[in-house]
Amino acid sequence: MNSFIIRSFVRRSGRVTLAQQRALETLWPRYGVPASQTSLDLQELFGRTAAKHLEIGFGMGDTLVNMAKTHPEYDYLGIDVYRPGVGRLLLQLEANQLSNVRVFCADAVEVLQYQLTVSSLDNVYLFFPDPWPRKRHHKRRLVQPEFIQLLAQRMKAGGYLYLATDWQDYAQQMLSVLETSPDFINSVATGGFAPSAAPVERPLTKFEQRGLRLGNKVWNLLYQRQ
Ligand SMILES: C[S@@+](CC[C@H](N)C(=O)[O-])C[C@H]1O[C@@H](n2cnc3c(N)ncnc32)[C@H](O)[C@@H]1O
Numbered sequence: 001m002n003s004f005i006i007r008s009f010v011r012r013s014g015r016v017t018l019a020q021q022r023a024l025e026t027l028w029p030r031y032g033v034p035a036s037q038t039s040l041d042l043q044e045l046f047g048r049t050a051a052k053h054l055e056i057g058f059g060m061g062d063t064l065v066n067m068a069k070t071h072p073e074y075d076y077l078g079i080d081v082y083r084p085g086v087g088r089l090l091l092q093l094e095a096n097q098l099s100n101v102r103v104f105c106a107d108a109v110e111v112l113q114y115q116l117t118v119s120s121l122d123n124v125y126l127f128f129p130d131p132w133p134r135k136r137h138h139k140r141r142l143v144q145p146e147f148i149q150l151l152a153q154r155m156k157a158g159g160y161l162y163l164a165t166d167w168q169d170y171a172q173q174m175l176s177v178l179e180t181s182p183d184f185i186n187s188v189a190t191g192g193f194a195p196s197a198a199p200v201e202r203p204l205t206k207f208e209q210r211g212l213r214l215g216n217k218v219w220n221l222l223y224q225r226q
Contacts, residue, residue: 002113002146002149002150004147005109006140006142006147008108008109008130008132008141012082014083015084017084019091020084020086020087020088020090021087023094024083028103031093032086032103032105033045033077033104035104035107035111036114037115038114038115040117042075042120050075051073051074051122052075052121053075053076053077053121053122053123054076054079054123055067055125055127056079056125056142057080057108057126057130058078058085059080060085060088061085062205062206063125063127063203063205064089065089065096065101068093068098069096071100074100075100075101076102077102077103077104078103079106080104081105081107086103086105089101108142112154113150116154118153119156119157120154121155122155122156122158122159123161123162124151124154124159125162126161126164127163127205128166128205128207128208129141129142129170131165131170132170133167133169143173145177148177148178148183148184152181157225158225159224159225160222161221161222161223162220163178163220163222163223164218164220165219166217166218166219168217171193174219175192175193175221178221182226183225184223184226185223185224185226187223187224193220194221
Protein backbone atom coordinates (compact mmCIF):
# COMPACT_ATOMS: atom_id res chain seq x y z
CA MET A 1 0.00 0.00 0.00
CA ASN A 2 1.38 3.43 -0.91
CA SER A 3 0.57 5.32 2.24
CA PHE A 4 2.71 8.45 1.80
CA ILE A 5 1.42 12.01 2.10
CA ILE A 6 2.43 15.01 -0.06
CA ARG A 7 1.05 18.41 0.92
CA SER A 8 1.15 19.74 -2.61
CA PHE A 9 -1.52 22.42 -2.17
CA VAL A 10 -2.81 24.96 0.28
CA ARG A 11 -6.59 25.26 0.46
CA ARG A 12 -7.24 28.56 -1.30
CA SER A 13 -10.71 29.82 -0.62
CA GLY A 14 -10.86 31.73 -3.96
CA ARG A 15 -13.99 33.59 -4.97
CA VAL A 16 -16.69 31.26 -6.24
CA THR A 17 -19.01 33.13 -8.63
CA LEU A 18 -22.76 32.70 -8.41
CA ALA A 19 -22.77 30.64 -11.60
CA GLN A 20 -19.99 28.40 -10.27
CA GLN A 21 -21.85 27.97 -6.98
CA ARG A 22 -24.97 26.96 -8.86
CA ALA A 23 -22.92 24.50 -10.89
CA LEU A 24 -21.38 23.03 -7.74
CA GLU A 25 -24.89 22.44 -6.42
CA THR A 26 -26.82 21.36 -9.49
CA LEU A 27 -24.23 19.81 -11.83
CA TRP A 28 -22.11 18.03 -9.23
CA PRO A 29 -24.56 15.07 -9.01
CA ARG A 30 -24.16 14.54 -12.78
CA TYR A 31 -20.37 14.89 -13.12
CA GLY A 32 -18.89 14.79 -9.63
CA VAL A 33 -17.36 11.79 -7.90
CA PRO A 34 -17.35 12.04 -4.11
CA ALA A 35 -14.03 11.41 -2.39
CA SER A 36 -14.05 8.17 -0.44
CA GLN A 37 -11.82 5.31 0.60
CA THR A 38 -13.64 2.80 -1.60
CA SER A 39 -12.22 1.70 -4.93
CA LEU A 40 -14.09 2.64 -8.08
CA ASP A 41 -15.05 0.60 -11.11
CA LEU A 42 -14.36 3.10 -13.89
CA GLN A 43 -16.20 1.18 -16.60
CA GLU A 44 -19.27 1.24 -14.35
CA LEU A 45 -18.77 4.94 -13.53
CA PHE A 46 -18.88 5.91 -17.22
CA GLY A 47 -21.21 3.10 -18.24
CA ARG A 48 -18.97 1.96 -21.06
CA THR A 49 -15.65 0.38 -21.93
CA ALA A 50 -13.30 3.05 -23.23
CA ALA A 51 -9.76 4.26 -22.59
CA LYS A 52 -9.56 6.20 -19.33
CA HIS A 53 -7.44 9.35 -19.16
CA LEU A 54 -6.70 11.40 -16.04
CA GLU A 55 -5.74 15.06 -15.67
CA ILE A 56 -4.30 15.95 -12.26
CA GLY A 57 -4.65 19.61 -11.21
CA PHE A 58 -6.88 20.79 -14.09
CA GLY A 59 -7.01 24.37 -12.73
CA MET A 60 -9.82 26.14 -14.61
CA GLY A 61 -10.50 23.03 -16.73
CA ASP A 62 -9.87 24.36 -20.26
CA THR A 63 -7.40 21.65 -21.22
CA LEU A 64 -9.65 18.89 -19.93
CA VAL A 65 -12.67 20.21 -21.84
CA ASN A 66 -10.60 20.57 -24.98
CA MET A 67 -9.28 17.01 -24.78
CA ALA A 68 -12.73 15.58 -23.98
CA LYS A 69 -14.31 17.44 -26.92
CA THR A 70 -11.58 16.30 -29.30
CA HIS A 71 -11.80 12.68 -28.18
CA PRO A 72 -15.39 11.66 -27.45
CA GLU A 73 -14.18 8.06 -27.79
CA TYR A 74 -12.14 8.37 -24.55
CA ASP A 75 -13.29 8.93 -20.97
CA TYR A 76 -11.64 11.62 -18.82
CA LEU A 77 -11.22 12.04 -15.09
CA GLY A 78 -10.18 15.39 -13.65
CA ILE A 79 -8.94 16.01 -10.13
CA ASP A 80 -8.43 19.37 -8.44
CA VAL A 81 -8.98 20.84 -5.02
CA TYR A 82 -9.78 24.38 -6.19
CA ARG A 83 -13.56 24.91 -5.91
CA PRO A 84 -13.89 27.88 -8.29
CA GLY A 85 -12.06 25.83 -10.93
CA VAL A 86 -14.27 22.80 -10.29
CA GLY A 87 -17.35 25.03 -10.64
CA ARG A 88 -16.05 26.50 -13.87
CA LEU A 89 -15.29 23.06 -15.28
CA LEU A 90 -18.81 21.86 -14.44
CA LEU A 91 -20.27 24.84 -16.32
CA GLN A 92 -18.12 24.07 -19.34
CA LEU A 93 -19.09 20.40 -19.30
CA GLU A 94 -22.77 21.34 -19.36
CA ALA A 95 -22.29 24.03 -22.03
CA ASN A 96 -20.53 21.51 -24.27
CA GLN A 97 -22.92 18.66 -23.41
CA LEU A 98 -19.98 16.41 -22.58
CA SER A 99 -20.76 13.00 -21.15
CA ASN A 100 -17.21 11.60 -21.11
CA VAL A 101 -15.83 13.55 -18.11
CA ARG A 102 -16.07 12.93 -14.35
CA VAL A 103 -14.68 15.26 -11.71
CA PHE A 104 -13.11 14.88 -8.27
CA CYS A 105 -12.74 17.83 -5.89
CA ALA A 106 -10.10 16.15 -3.74
CA ASP A 107 -6.42 15.49 -3.16
CA ALA A 108 -5.09 13.59 -6.19
CA VAL A 109 -2.73 11.56 -4.00
CA GLU A 110 -5.66 10.21 -2.00
CA VAL A 111 -7.85 9.59 -5.06
CA LEU A 112 -5.01 7.59 -6.59
CA GLN A 113 -4.31 5.72 -3.38
CA TYR A 114 -7.88 4.81 -2.46
CA GLN A 115 -10.27 5.18 -5.37
CA LEU A 116 -8.35 4.31 -8.52
CA THR A 117 -7.32 0.71 -8.95
CA VAL A 118 -4.23 -1.01 -10.34
CA SER A 119 -3.88 -0.71 -14.15
CA SER A 120 -7.09 1.33 -14.49
CA LEU A 121 -5.69 4.35 -16.36
CA ASP A 122 -4.39 4.79 -19.88
CA ASN A 123 -2.89 8.29 -20.09
CA VAL A 124 -2.13 10.70 -17.24
CA TYR A 125 -1.63 14.47 -17.69
CA LEU A 126 0.07 16.77 -15.19
CA PHE A 127 0.38 20.26 -16.61
CA PHE A 128 2.08 22.99 -14.61
CA PRO A 129 1.87 21.43 -11.16
CA ASP A 130 2.59 23.91 -8.36
CA PRO A 131 6.37 24.45 -8.50
CA TRP A 132 6.99 25.12 -4.80
CA PRO A 133 10.11 27.13 -5.66
CA ARG A 134 11.68 27.36 -2.20
CA LYS A 135 14.07 24.58 -1.40
CA ARG A 136 12.47 23.84 1.96
CA HIS A 137 9.16 23.35 0.09
CA HIS A 138 10.46 20.93 -2.54
CA LYS A 139 9.01 18.05 -0.53
CA ARG A 140 5.58 19.47 -1.44
CA ARG A 141 6.14 18.92 -5.16
CA LEU A 142 3.95 16.20 -6.61
CA VAL A 143 6.59 14.76 -8.92
CA GLN A 144 8.78 12.68 -6.64
CA PRO A 145 9.58 8.95 -6.65
CA GLU A 146 6.71 7.73 -4.42
CA PHE A 147 4.10 9.60 -6.44
CA ILE A 148 5.49 8.42 -9.77
CA GLN A 149 5.53 4.84 -8.48
CA LEU A 150 1.87 5.20 -7.43
CA LEU A 151 0.95 6.61 -10.85
CA ALA A 152 2.78 3.73 -12.52
CA GLN A 153 0.76 1.21 -10.53
CA ARG A 154 -2.51 2.85 -11.55
CA MET A 155 -1.55 3.02 -15.25
CA LYS A 156 -1.70 0.32 -17.90
CA ALA A 157 1.41 -0.78 -19.76
CA GLY A 158 1.70 1.30 -22.93
CA GLY A 159 -0.09 4.34 -21.45
CA TYR A 160 1.50 7.79 -21.66
CA LEU A 161 2.40 10.25 -18.93
CA TYR A 162 2.57 13.89 -20.05
CA LEU A 163 4.16 16.55 -17.88
CA ALA A 164 4.79 20.25 -18.45
CA THR A 165 6.29 22.98 -16.30
CA ASP A 166 7.67 26.46 -16.75
CA TRP A 167 9.98 26.07 -13.75
CA GLN A 168 13.44 24.91 -14.87
CA ASP A 169 14.51 23.45 -11.57
CA TYR A 170 11.25 21.44 -11.33
CA ALA A 171 11.68 20.32 -14.95
CA GLN A 172 15.10 18.91 -14.01
CA GLN A 173 13.58 17.17 -10.99
CA MET A 174 10.83 15.65 -13.18
CA LEU A 175 13.44 14.41 -15.64
CA SER A 176 15.61 12.85 -12.99
CA VAL A 177 12.69 11.18 -11.16
CA LEU A 178 11.36 9.71 -14.40
CA GLU A 179 14.76 8.69 -15.78
CA THR A 180 15.41 6.71 -12.60
CA SER A 181 11.95 5.12 -12.53
CA PRO A 182 12.00 1.47 -13.65
CA ASP A 183 8.37 1.84 -14.78
CA PHE A 184 8.64 4.50 -17.48
CA ILE A 185 10.63 4.99 -20.63
CA ASN A 186 11.27 8.33 -22.29
CA SER A 187 9.25 8.61 -25.51
CA VAL A 188 11.74 11.04 -26.97
CA ALA A 189 14.17 9.00 -29.02
CA THR A 190 17.07 11.30 -28.17
CA GLY A 191 16.17 11.36 -24.46
CA GLY A 192 15.63 14.46 -22.35
CA PHE A 193 12.73 16.86 -22.78
CA ALA A 194 10.06 16.54 -25.46
CA PRO A 195 10.25 19.19 -28.19
CA SER A 196 6.67 20.32 -27.50
CA ALA A 197 3.33 19.11 -26.19
CA ALA A 198 2.44 18.23 -29.77
CA PRO A 199 1.00 14.75 -29.19
CA VAL A 200 -1.73 16.15 -26.93
CA GLU A 201 -4.44 18.44 -28.22
CA ARG A 202 -4.35 21.05 -25.57
CA PRO A 203 -4.78 24.79 -25.61
CA LEU A 204 -2.12 26.77 -23.82
CA THR A 205 -3.25 26.88 -20.19
CA LYS A 206 -3.70 30.17 -18.32
CA PHE A 207 -0.51 29.59 -16.37
CA GLU A 208 1.36 28.79 -19.55
CA GLN A 209 0.08 31.87 -21.38
CA ARG A 210 1.03 34.14 -18.52
CA GLY A 211 4.45 32.50 -18.26
CA LEU A 212 5.09 32.75 -21.98
CA ARG A 213 4.11 36.44 -21.90
CA LEU A 214 6.71 36.91 -19.20
CA GLY A 215 9.23 35.19 -21.44
CA ASN A 216 9.29 31.90 -19.51
CA LYS A 217 10.32 28.73 -21.24
CA VAL A 218 8.13 25.62 -21.06
CA TRP A 219 9.57 22.14 -20.56
CA ASN A 220 7.51 19.16 -21.75
CA LEU A 221 8.10 15.55 -20.83
CA LEU A 222 6.52 12.49 -22.39
CA TYR A 223 7.00 9.03 -20.89
CA GLN A 224 5.48 5.64 -21.61
CA ARG A 225 4.50 3.13 -18.96
CA GLN A 226 6.46 -0.09 -19.57
C1 LIG B 1 -0.28 25.84 -10.99
S1 LIG B 1 -1.92 25.23 -11.12
C2 LIG B 1 -1.99 24.65 -12.81
C3 LIG B 1 -3.39 24.47 -13.31
C4 LIG B 1 -3.53 24.00 -14.75
N1 LIG B 1 -2.98 22.67 -14.94
C5 LIG B 1 -2.90 25.00 -15.69
O1 LIG B 1 -1.86 24.68 -16.29
O2 LIG B 1 -3.44 26.10 -15.85
C6 LIG B 1 -1.83 23.72 -10.19
C7 LIG B 1 -3.20 23.14 -9.89
O3 LIG B 1 -3.02 21.90 -9.22
C8 LIG B 1 -3.96 21.80 -8.17
N2 LIG B 1 -3.40 20.84 -7.19
C9 LIG B 1 -2.23 20.93 -6.52
N3 LIG B 1 -2.03 19.85 -5.76
C10 LIG B 1 -3.11 19.04 -5.94
C11 LIG B 1 -3.49 17.78 -5.41
N4 LIG B 1 -2.72 17.12 -4.55
N5 LIG B 1 -4.66 17.26 -5.80
C12 LIG B 1 -5.46 17.93 -6.67
N6 LIG B 1 -5.15 19.12 -7.23
C13 LIG B 1 -3.98 19.67 -6.86
C14 LIG B 1 -4.12 23.22 -7.66
O4 LIG B 1 -5.34 23.40 -6.98
C15 LIG B 1 -4.04 24.01 -8.97
O5 LIG B 1 -5.33 24.17 -9.54
